[in-house]
Amino acid sequence: xxxxxxxxSAVPSSSSIAPSSLNxxxxxxxxxxxxxxxxxxxxxxxxxxxxxxxxFLSGDFFSLIDQISLKGVTTGFAIFEHPSYSPFGxxxxxxxxxxxxxxxxxxxxxxYGRLQRLAQRAKDVLxxxxxxxxxxxxQLLLTGxxxxxxxxxxxxxxxxxxxxxxxxxxxxxxxxxxxxxMIKDLPLxxxxxxxxxxxxxxxxxxxxxxxxSWSSFSDYLEAMSSxxxxxxxxxxxxxxxxxRRTMNLEEIKLRQSEMHRMYCIIAAQSDFNAVVxxxxxxxxxxxxxxxxxxxxxxxxxxxFIGFSTAVYNGHELEAHFLGFEADYNRSHQLYLNMLYDLVxxxxxxxxxxxxFSRTALEIKSSVGAVPEDLYCWMRxxxxxxxxxxxxxxxxxxxxxxxxxxxPFKD
Numbered sequence: 001x002x003x004x005x006x007x008x009s010a011v012p013s014s015s016s017i018a019p020s021s022l023n024x025x026x027x028x029x030x031x032x033x034x035x036x037x038x039x040x041x042x043x044x045x046x047x048x049x050x051x052x053x054x055x056f057l058s059g060d061f062f063s064l065i066d067q068i069s070l071k072g073v074t075t076g077f078a079i080f081e082h083p084s085y086s087p088f089g090x091x092x093x094x095x096x097x098x099x100x101x102x103x104x105x106x107x108x109x110x111x112y113g114r115l116q117r118l119a120q121r122a123k124d125v126l127x128x129x130x131x132x133x134x135x136x137x138x139q140l141l142l143t144g145x146x147x148x149x150x151x152x153x154x155x156x157x158x159x160x161x162x163x164x165x166x167x168x169x170x171x172x173x174x175x176x177x178x179x180x181x182m183i184k185d186l187p188l189x190x191x192x193x194x195x196x197x198x199x200x201x202x203x204x205x206x207x208x209x210x211x212x213s214w215s216s217f218s219d220y221l222e223a224m225s226s227x228x229x230x231x232x233x234x235x236x237x238x239x240x241x242x243x244r245r246t247m248n249l250e251e252i253k254l255r256q257s258e259m260h261r262m263y264c265i266i267a268a269q270s271d272f273n274a275v276v277x278x279x280x281x282x283x284x285x286x287x288x289x290x291x292x293x294x295x296x297x298x299x300x301x302x303x304f305i306g307f308s309t310a311v312y313n314g315h316e317l318e319a320h321f322l323g324f325e326a327d328y329n330r331s332h333q334l335y336l337n338m339l340y341d342l343v344x345x346x347x348x349x350x351x352x353x354x355x356f357s358r359t360a361l362e363i364k365s366s367v368g369a370v371p372e373d374l375y376c377w378m379r380x381x382x383x384x385x386x387x388x389x390x391x392x393x394x395x396x397x398x399x400x401x402x403x404x405x406x407p408f409k410d
Contacts, residue, residue: 022173027165035078035092035170039066042077049079049089049150055292055313056139056146057091064288065141070275072096073140078170080152080162088150090137090163092170094178095274097132134378135171137163138184140274142318143205143357144374145185160191164379171381180389183377190375197377198390201399204371206356206364210346217344220368228366228407232340239337243299247307249286252295256283259307262323277321282309293320296341300328308338310345317342317351335360339367366405 020041021034036042039062047059055061065075074094081087138147152159163183171178182200183192193199214220221229252259260279267276285293291312298306306324310317319342328334339356346354356364361371378393380386 022170022175024169024173027162027169029162029165030084031080031082031162031166033078033080033166033169035076035173037074037076037092037175039063039075039077042079045079046077046089046149049087052149053314054146054149055311056142057149060289064284067288068278068281068284070141071278073275078137078166080166086151086153088148088152090149091139091147093136093138093140094174094176095134095136095140097134097180097274132179133177134180134182135167135174135178136182136184136274137167138182138186138376140184143185144355145187147184147186156187156189157191157194159186160188160195163188164192164195164197167379168381178381180378180380182379185374185376188375188377192375192377192379195379196386197379198386198393200376200378200390200393201397202374202376203358203361203399204373205358206361206369207372208343208346208354208356208367208369210343210352210354212352214347217340217347220343220347223409224368224407225409228405231366232407235333235336236340238331238333241300242305242332242334242337244296244341245299247295247297249283249290251297252283252286255297255304256280258304259323262306262325263321264323265326266323267321281321285309294345298324298334298338300332306334306338308342310342312349312351315352316355317346317349317353318355319357336363336367339364343367361400362402362405365402366407368407371404 020038021036024033024035026032034042034045036045043059043062046062052058062075072095076092078090078092079087080089138145154162163186167181167183171181181197183197185205190199211219211223214223221232224232247255256279259282260277263277282295286295293309293311295307295309297304298308305328306322308322309320311320312318322338324334324338342354342356354369356369365371378389380389
């Protein structure tokens with residue numbers, strides 16, 4: 001595999017730090033991998049890489065992940081080194097693919113006709129027998145390129161070839177049996193196809209790009225066409241009775257079980273959830289990063305009916321997890337008002353982008369978010385099963401049809 005030359009980085013080599021990594025032989029391409037299934041063992045190596053402004057790639061963030069302890073998920077680091085290139089690192093996570101538990105919509109098609117019901121039964125059967133352990137490059141909790149740290153200076157075609165080569169080496173050395181390898185949200189274009197990877201049916205990331213001229217929510221509304229401005233004001237009027245306030249740590253601790261229940265209701269409506277948050281997820285965030293993480297509670301006559309969260313990540317505001325009582329969604333446009341509130345928060349914070357992530361594409365586009373394609377790639381390590389990956393994935397979790405909205409003036 002031909003590589004373009006680049007200047008060696010000034011950061012210290014990870015070989016100067018006492019290793020506690022998997023035993024992986026040098027790759028035929030000349031690259032070496034130091035892979036750490038433990039965040040604690042790999043943190044010093046990770047932080048020796050070039051500094052990043054992305055909080056989700058910082059050592060502090062991974063200390064948080066280590067403290068949260070995601071059920072069924074192992075998180076570590078893979079450091080790629082070559083004598084002629086700058087080192088770079090990738091977040092490595094393993095998780096169990098268990099569609100019976102992770103695919104929330106498997107039992108939600110009872111209203112459909114006979115053929116659809118038969119298809120649903122087939123999905124249920126597949127869900128009971130499919131059990132895989134997957135190794136993933138990229139972060140399962142986030143949407144976007146939050147998996148690679150360092151300047152590889154490699155074209156996407158060469159990086160894809162290296163990750164295909166390195167992924168198999170890591171999977172072979174991993175302390176548990178790995179059935180498949182996934183590459184999530186990394187900037188590789190379509191090149192993983194050349195290495196027997198299949199594109200999974202995933203929805204795009206929805207991102208709102210905020211104009212510099214917007215200094216208030218009124219400016220945002222004025223940028224809309226009259227049709228969508230009327231809709232926005234109608235939704236805000238329906239939400240007049242809602243009270244939204246920032247929740248402090250003590251209140252979140254008191255309402256922790258309610259919040260987790262609401263989150264689980266919303267998560268169950270997603271096509272697939274590789275990770276289920278523990279009940280202490282939000283309190284741990286706020287304990288560690290009170291200036292970077294915010295939780296807003298929604299109340300109606302003092303009744304707690306929902307919450308939303310966001311992470312301040314440089315010029316981006318990242319809409320994070322939320323939950324709410326579905327009974328109030330139609331009467332008070334609760335979810336739509338949560339989206340508008342996040343837009344207002346992003347404007348006040350001076351953010352240039354508001355990342356809404358995947359799911360609920362049409363309603364997010366109605367507030368101005370645009371789709372940005374991010375690809376997830378999967379390959380079975382068993383040649384006989386690999387051709388079945390796209391067939392099974394599309395059958396179990398087909399992409400929903402949706403109509404993009406265009407709320408702003410031309």
